[in-house]
Every structure is written in structure tokens, then in C-alpha cells.
Amino acid sequence: MTPHSEYRDSMTMQLIVTHPGGAHKDDFLACCLLAHLHGIPIQRREPTDDDLADRSICVVDVGGVHDPEHNNFDHHQFARDAPPLCALSLVLQSIGLYEDALSFCAWLRPAEWLDTLGPNETANLMGIPRTALSELNSPLDTTLLNRFAKHTELRPDNPVYQVMCMVGEDIVTYLRSLRERLNYLKEHAQYWTIETDDAPIQALYLEKSDVISDDPSFGIYAFIESEGKEDEIQALVYPDRRGDGFGLTRYNDSQRLDFSQIESHDEVRFAHKRGFVAKVDTTDPAQLKKLLENAIVKAVR
Structure with a gap:
């Protein structure tokens, strides 16, 4: 070799x-x-x-x-x-x-x-x-x-x-x-805040790029750990390697999100029945934020 x-x-x-x-x-x-x-x-x-x-x-x-x-x-x-x-x-x-x-x-x-x-x-x-x-x-x-x-x-x-x-x-x-990849994420990753009736949801968003097209999710977990944000992030939003849309994923299996709640949405191509991941067709950040909002588990009062 x-x-x-x-x-x-x-x-x-x-x-x-x-x-x-x-x-x-x-x-x-x-x-x-x-x-x-x-x-x-x-x-x-x-x-x-x-x-x-x-x-x-x-x-x-x-x-x-x-x-x-x-x-x-x-x-x-x-x-x-x-x-x-x-x-x-x-x-x-x-x-x-x-x-x-x-x-x-x-x-x-x-x-x-x-x-x-x-x-x-x-x-x-x-x-x-x-x-x-x-x-x-x-x-x-x-x-x-x-x-x-x-x-x-x-x-x-x-x-x-x-x-x-x-x-x-x-x-x-x-x-x-x-x-x-960590150096790239340092420059390009965005943090989204989704307001709720309770504490806001924090999501890490990564836009589409030819630089990361082969494996868009690679390094995201290591990046969040290196930034010391393990206790702040609940969701990941990154380009779908298998299609033109995006993947929505719970970070560290946060129970504040259940993506099965959005499975009937027109933009949702797939949502796992256990709620930890969804694949969506939209690439519009506003639409992605709305889908995250709709996936939030309502607190029992």
C-alpha cells in the first residue's frame, strides 16, 4: 500500500x-x-x-x-x-x-x-x-x-x-x-432557535454545499461536542445525502421532538414511526423551521 x-x-x-x-x-x-x-x-x-x-x-x-x-x-x-x-x-x-x-x-x-x-x-x-x-x-x-x-x-x-x-x-x-470538517462547520454551521410555549428548541442547521455532499452529517456530533453545546442542541437539520431535501434528526435522542407528528405533511417524504428522524423535500429554511416547530412535543399541563 x-x-x-x-x-x-x-x-x-x-x-x-x-x-x-x-x-x-x-x-x-x-x-x-x-x-x-x-x-x-x-x-x-x-x-x-x-x-x-x-x-x-x-x-x-x-x-x-x-x-x-x-x-x-x-x-x-x-x-x-x-x-x-x-x-x-x-x-x-x-x-x-x-x-x-x-x-x-x-x-x-x-x-x-x-x-x-x-x-x-x-x-x-x-x-x-x-x-x-x-x-x-x-x-x-x-x-x-x-x-x-x-x-x-x-x-x-x-x-x-x-x-x-x-x-x-x-x-x-x-x-x-x-x-x-470541523473547520468547515465552524465557519458554516448555523444555530436556530425555535420558540415554544416552554423553553425554546435549539437546532444546528447546515446548508447544502458541494464540499459536504458526499457525507453531509459527518462530524456534526464531534463539532457540537467541541463547541461545548451538548446540553443546548435538541435537533439537527442537514442536507439529505440520498435526495435533494433535508434530514431532520433528534440530537442525542431529545424527547422534545417527535418527527412522526409531521409524517402527513406534504413536504415530508419519510418520518420514522418512533419519531427520531424525518426526510423532507423542502430546502426553504422557513419551511424547515416550521416543520421543526410542528414536531415539538407539547408539554403536558
């Missing part, structure tokens, strides 16, 4: 070295990122001093050194009370994606905790029983980690390596495209 040239160092990267034996999510995912970015072989062995000194060799989750200038990404030498950074965290930092990953990849913090603090403390921090951690594992986790662990070397023609590149590509692409 061809690596992205924007991530290449001034020198050509030659090799990824990570520890032998059992594989864990943090070293696996860190190697996925580096395999995607550089397209170089992975060797599972103990590193030498020459490996650590060679900037063309990425040493991951082993070696006792964190030195991104030399592409060394180990965390095991950190103090007991250090922030819970794992090898994956260090690689994400080195490519400038860590803060966004921490904000928008809900799986990252538990992965850090599990690798640095162990299962008991991780379960406590997540507020779940210790047994839930193993119950949440899937055959995908087990198979990929086991297949990775069985190899002493993986090259780009290996099927496991190719899957790793796909994983790394999806993480990088998601975070880069999400950052672009």
Missing part, C-alpha cells in the same frame, strides 16, 4: 521494530499507523543500540527510549505517576494527530489505560465491571493480534500487513478529514 508522502521524513524510513512475543492493541495499532505512512517491513524482535540510534528505523513499544526525533516510541520507562501514554499515543503525537484522536476516538483513552494501568484500574475508570473488558473483546481483536504475534517479520505482500495498512489508513483519514 502506498504511504502518504506528506508524512515522510526527510530521509527514507527503512524498518519498524517492535517487541516479540504477545501482541497488544497499542503496539499493533502503532505499527498499523507506521506501516500505512511508510510502507516498510515490520520486525518483531528486541532492538539493538544501533536500531535506537538509526533515525530510519522506528522502534515501537520496546527499547526503553522515547525520542521522536530518532523515531523511538517506547513508554515503559516513564514514571509510575506519568500520564497514561502508550506506544500508540507516542506515534499519534509524532504525526500531529494525538489531540484530535483523544477528543474524537472514544476507544483511545481506554486503550491507554489498559496498556499502562492494567485491567482492574481501567475498569474502575470506565465505571464497568472488570469482567466487561473481556466480554467486549471480539474475534477481530483476538485473530488480528494473534496473527500479528505469530510473525517475526511482516512485509507489504503479507495479508496481515495489508490489513494493518488499512487500519492505519482509516485512522489517519478519519482524523484528517474530521479536522477539515
Whole structure:
């Protein structure tokens, strides 16, 4: 798989070295990122001093050194009370994606905790029983980690390596495209206030644009969270990817709206019987606001 040239160092990267034996999510995912970015072989062995000194060799989750200038990404030498950074965290930092990953990849913090603090403390921090951690594992986790662990070397023609590149590509692409979308939403999203007999309804509206036509709703939830408006917004109004109209959706399943109440309206193409979403033909903001108003659940007095 061809690596992205924007991530290449001034020198050509030659090799990824990570520890032998059992594989864990943090070293696996860190190697996925580096395999995607550089397209170089992975060797599972103990590193030498020459490996650590060679900037063309990425040493991951082993070696006792964190030195991104030399592409060394180990965390095991950190103090007991250090922030819970794992090898994956260090690689994400080195490519400038860590803060966004921490904000928008809900799986990252538990992965850090599990690798640095162990299962008991991780379960406590997540507020779940210790047994839930193993119950949440899937055959995908087990198979990929086991297949990775069985190899002493993986090259780009290996099927496991190719899957790793796909994983790394999806993480990088998601975070880069999400950052672009958040910047776009910052400039173009509008906040609507729909007055009611009780507290007003707040809606986020996004107008049609060729820039977002492939996936209009992408990033909206992350944007609202990044703006700190999770407790203010009740509805989303955004272009319908499947038609010329708009989608109306409850944000965080707000019970103040029931779109089944508008299913008989001429402009409504579809309204879910459970009331959480509707697809409408109109593109007129005034009409969209009126439909939102008609979908508001009247308070029982």
C-alpha cells in the first residue's frame, strides 16, 4: 500500500521494530499507523543500540527510549505517576494527530489505560465491571493480534500487513478529514432557535454545499461536542445525502421532538414511526423551521 508522502521524513524510513512475543492493541495499532505512512517491513524482535540510534528505523513499544526525533516510541520507562501514554499515543503525537484522536476516538483513552494501568484500574475508570473488558473483546481483536504475534517479520505482500495498512489508513483519514470538517462547520454551521410555549428548541442547521455532499452529517456530533453545546442542541437539520431535501434528526435522542407528528405533511417524504428522524423535500429554511416547530412535543399541563 502506498504511504502518504506528506508524512515522510526527510530521509527514507527503512524498518519498524517492535517487541516479540504477545501482541497488544497499542503496539499493533502503532505499527498499523507506521506501516500505512511508510510502507516498510515490520520486525518483531528486541532492538539493538544501533536500531535506537538509526533515525530510519522506528522502534515501537520496546527499547526503553522515547525520542521522536530518532523515531523511538517506547513508554515503559516513564514514571509510575506519568500520564497514561502508550506506544500508540507516542506515534499519534509524532504525526500531529494525538489531540484530535483523544477528543474524537472514544476507544483511545481506554486503550491507554489498559496498556499502562492494567485491567482492574481501567475498569474502575470506565465505571464497568472488570469482567466487561473481556466480554467486549471480539474475534477481530483476538485473530488480528494473534496473527500479528505469530510473525517475526511482516512485509507489504503479507495479508496481515495489508490489513494493518488499512487500519492505519482509516485512522489517519478519519482524523484528517474530521479536522477539515470541523473547520468547515465552524465557519458554516448555523444555530436556530425555535420558540415554544416552554423553553425554546435549539437546532444546528447546515446548508447544502458541494464540499459536504458526499457525507453531509459527518462530524456534526464531534463539532457540537467541541463547541461545548451538548446540553443546548435538541435537533439537527442537514442536507439529505440520498435526495435533494433535508434530514431532520433528534440530537442525542431529545424527547422534545417527535418527527412522526409531521409524517402527513406534504413536504415530508419519510418520518420514522418512533419519531427520531424525518426526510423532507423542502430546502426553504422557513419551511424547515416550521416543520421543526410542528414536531415539538407539547408539554403536558
